[in-house]
């Protein structure tokens with residue numbers, strides 16, 4: 001599943017390759033991709049034809065392309081890709097929606113093997129689509145307010161990892177990046193958010209921004225190609241993970257074997273020495 005840095009890489013690709021261009025037509029190959037556009041595929045196509053894309057924006061894992069006052073809103077789901085390329089190239093069976101442009105240049109294809117992703121038109125959504133207004137800013141956005149988010153995080157009587165994954169508090173942090181950031185900040189995932197010192201919260205968000213920045217750098221090599229892809233996860237995933245997916249392997253800081261605990265039907269990876277488990281209070 002693409003995490004926030006991969007979605008940001010897609011946004012940058014869209015910014016480079018489709019902003020400033022005018023939509024000629026929309027071809028819907030699989031209506032499920034437009035299930036959130038309740039007025040249906042014909043309305044979607046009619047609403048976009050002739051409109052010029054004026055930006056490529058993101059909040060959390062949602063992307064939107066303003067067209068006038070409205071916006072084309074996209075979520076990649078588990079396996080979605082937005083691909084820009086030669087309009088004459090073969091159409092893969094996973095392409096759900098295709099946008100062509102009046103300049104007859106590269107087209108934009110929404111490909112989604114598992115069909116959890118979706119596109120829709122957000123009326124009046126150029127600034128911020130209403131459907132995603134409840135999602136908190138993410139740590140890569142200029143609107144991210146570290147002091148305010150830290151205070152809200154410390155008001156939660158819940159484990160720190162659960163708080164990091166709460167999209168109404170801070171968006172875009174998934175399981176992998178939460179574990180990596182907690183390792184860097186040397187905090188155990190079960191520590192109570194409300195009992196963290198303010199300085200510990202600040203270093204935790206600094207760690208989140210660091211791992212995101214490194215992932216963006218690792219994924220940045222594809223920027224110059226005429227291809228926007230999130231399916232091939234950035235090289236960061238294989239090369240630089242400190243704890244995630246490394247149960248039993250030595251901690252990159254102290255050599256202690258990494259521990260895997262069950263966590264919300266998934267896993268939490270941590271170093272037992274660098275990230276000591278909180279004492280249970282009696």
Ligand SMILES: [Zn+2]
Nearest residue numbers: 251254271274
């Ligand atoms: Zn360690």
